[in-house]
Amino acid sequence: MGKGAGKKHDKKSFYVIGDSEDLEYFGAKNIIDAELQLINKKYEKEPKQTKDLAGLSLSGGGIRSASFSLGIMQALAYKNWLSKIDYLSTVSGGGYIGTSLTWLLSKKWQLLDKDFDTSPDNFPYVTYPMCGKVNNKPDEDCTKDSMSVKVRGKLLHYLRQNAKYLTPGSGINIFSLIAVLLRGIALGLFTYFALLVLLFLLLNMSSLYCPIMLPGLNCFLLTASLILVSYLVTLPFYSLGTYIFKRTKNKAYFLRRGYEKLAGILLPLALALAVLGSIPFVSEWLDKSLNSDALKRIYSSITGTDIQATGVSVISIIVGVISSIAAFFKTNKVKSSKITVGFFVAIGTAALLFGILILAYQTSLQIPVWFPVNVTVILAAAVVIFAILVNLNHVSVHRYYRDRLMETFMPDLASIMTNDYKRSHKAEEANEKRLHEVFDKKGNPEYFGPYHIINTNVVLPSSKRAIFRGRGGDNFIMSPLYCGGNATGWLKTEKYMGGELTLASAMAISGAAVNPDAGCGGDGITRQPLLSILMGILNLRLGYWVPNPNPHESEGAIRPSAPNYFWPGLWEIIFRYRLNEKAYFLQLTDGGHFENLALYEMIRRRLKLIIVCDGAADPQCTFSELANAMQKVRTDFGALIIIEDEMLKDLMPSKKMDQVKVAKRGFLKAKIIYADNSKGRLIYINTTFCEGLSADIYGYKREHPSFPEEPTSDQFFNEKQFEAYRELGYHIAWSMMKDDEVISDPIVKEVMEI
Secondary structure (H helix, E strand, O other), X not given: OOHHHHHHHHHHOOEEOOOOOOOOXXXXXXXXXXXXXXXXXXXXXXXXXXXXOEEEEEOOOHHHHHHHHHHHHHHHHHOOOHHHOOEEEEOOHHHHHHHHHHHHHOOOOOOOOOOOOOOOOOOOOOOOOOOOEEOOEEOHXXXXXXXXXXXHHHHHHHHHHOOOOOOOEOOEOHHHHHHHHHHHHHHHHHHHHHHHHHHHHHHHHOOOOOOOXXXXXXXXXXXXXXXXXXXXXXXXXXXXXXXXXOOOHHHHHHHHHHHHHHHHHHHHHHHHHHHHHHHHHHHHHHHHHOOOHHHHHHHHHHHOOOOOHHHHHHHHHHHHHHHHHHHHHHHOOOOOOHHHHHHHHHXXXXXXXXXXXXXXXXXXXXXXXXXXXXXXXXXXXXHHHHHHHOOHHHHOOHHHHHHHHHHHHOOOHHHHHOOOOOHHHOOHHHHHOEHHHHEOOOOOEOOOOOEEEEEXXXXXXXXXXXXXXXXXXXXXXXXOOEEEEOOOEEEEOOOHHHHOOEHHHHHHHHXXXXXXXXXXXXXXXXXXXXXXXXXXXXXXXXXXXXXXXXXXXXXXXXXXXXXXXOOEHHHHHHOOOOOOOOOOEEEEEEHHHOOOOOOHHHHHOOOOEEEEEEOOOOOOOOOHHHHHHHHHHHHHHOOEEEOOHHHHHOOOOOEEEOOEEEEOOXXXXXXXXXXXXXXXXXEEEEOOOEOOOOHHHHHHHHHOOOOOOOOOOOOOOOHHHHHHHHHHHHHHHXXXXXXXXXXXXXXXXXXXXX
16 A cells, blocks of 8 residues: 555544534534544543533634623633533633633643643633632732733733733734735736636637627527527427426436436526627627717726726726615615525626626727737746635635734734733744644643634535535534534544644634625625635635535545645636535535534533533624524534523613613523433523623723614724723622522533532
8 A cells, every 4th residue: 555545544534524423412422522532631530421521612703702701701610610610612702711711721731830720720811800809808829920920910900901902002903804804816817807707718719709600699509599498498398398208207206306406507608608709799789889979088088098997897896886785785674584684695796707807808899909929828837826826715804804803813822921011923823723722642631621613604505415505504513533524424634634723723714704695693695606716705704614524525636735825726726616515625604604602513422511601792682692602502413492482581781770771680590301311401691781780890891872772793892891891701600600500400400500
């Protein structure tokens, strides 16, 4: 066996495909058994099963969720509940602070007298906002010259001051972000536009665009016409067939299916050929139609040039952009119709794509005038080579987003202690931290913190399985032991991507909120195909292209080592080819595009106690994220979460206090009934303005009436805003742990050892 074959065999040995007969963990038994073996290292005397364990889920919601979740974790650590948590499941914004905890716990810090852990004394971000209290007494360490206490206080201060993580300063500001966005747009437009020009240039040089047989026809229009005529000719034969086979039901059924499949292929093909073939004639018609004396004078007075189809293409691009923006704002209105929004998106995107086609055709006509043949050939070759060599992951805004998150939430302690906040120069070690390196080479955790599962969404709009196709994707985990999901199978993290997947990249991928073919909970305007194509062309994505964990999908074909403008760019983004679980390159996006509470994998593991922190924006109190999670775990795992309408009403602000609406509480406790009839408990904590908050939070509420439901698009928190959400989380979690109904619950008492 050759060297390459040996490597393939080795990789396959670390791959786990979902077991359809696994009714306990629904295909993931081998994965969860490996996790349990690792978790039980801290329960050596009394090994446990997942049904005995506890999990903490931190939801999406950007920096708001990160701030809110931090306050909750501080309170849990203070009451020594956090040390009883075995699993940490995060998505999007919850992953910011969850990854921060994993980063700080997984490293031996030379500055510390004692390593960080989840105990009240050594929680990295202190357990109480006022310097520290332990056992309801002033923390004696606060008066000591303890490096551990100093670092914990500095870390919290650091987050407060750097919550505007996208524009941190030190030479990186809002213009840096804009420049990176424009870079991706410019490179995408340039590459695909240049390839279009090259295509039209080749068509012009060939006879395919030359009029043939009849005036106004070329090869493309002729082919489209023949397809359409063939379709019309088959209509009477199909009608006759329905009479002939009416007594043989199976033959009639197969006839219908065959006809429907053929029509589904031929009509889109005819439409595409008609559009491509009409470009020269539409361009010529526009030139003639718009060359009236009045229009000439108006256009030339503005531009100084004669009006041509090029001008129309530019206008159509502008119309497309305006229509797309209008459609975007319509999606923010609760009562907006999906049909209306879809119409705006389709019209806007079609106008923009039409303008690009006309402009590319017009440019191709000028190329022979501008350049000699040899120069044209060299330029064409350069464009093709450029499209092959450029890594799509490195020219999108994803890398900027990843680096800013890493610098904020995976800080270097030495630079913090010296008050050196030039974060862009102090994240080299975090930049290299591999996800599988959270554990040492022997497989023992370097910390006894919770096992971290980072949730993402794998984009699958053309999956052959209806469940993935309808949802637009599937949950895809990234964890220290395994990466993958039911759709793709799982591969050991140390083997996945050559073992190069970093903790920072996993955090950023989980928070990739803007992406083609993906939307919150599997719905949204960005799942519209035409808009997704446009976003693909403009490189407007936070998502990340990764190789398929399934090693069988990389066999028998030559594939690029990195995603480029041809593959998967041209084939999967533009031509919509193989956007499914069989593709070599998969696109991972925000886990909230599948399920935004990070609850899905916790329910799969049948944990006894799950604490969910919901920091997503929900100004209308629809609890849509909770509803989506409940529906998916019931459908996929047969698990019931019993929450009655009256329980949710306690979380809705209604009672007025000093002209401010307040809710009765910010949490609820619910029963979980798993498929095997075992029982669990769910504690759900929500960002709601409730009774008993401190005066400074009331003050912030009066100044900012939309608090605590400010939009997720606001990722530029100042100190007051960060503190308001952190303190809100702390207060609600503290109230929950003092609630008689919660602490008297037998499952809570058993798991938390109350």
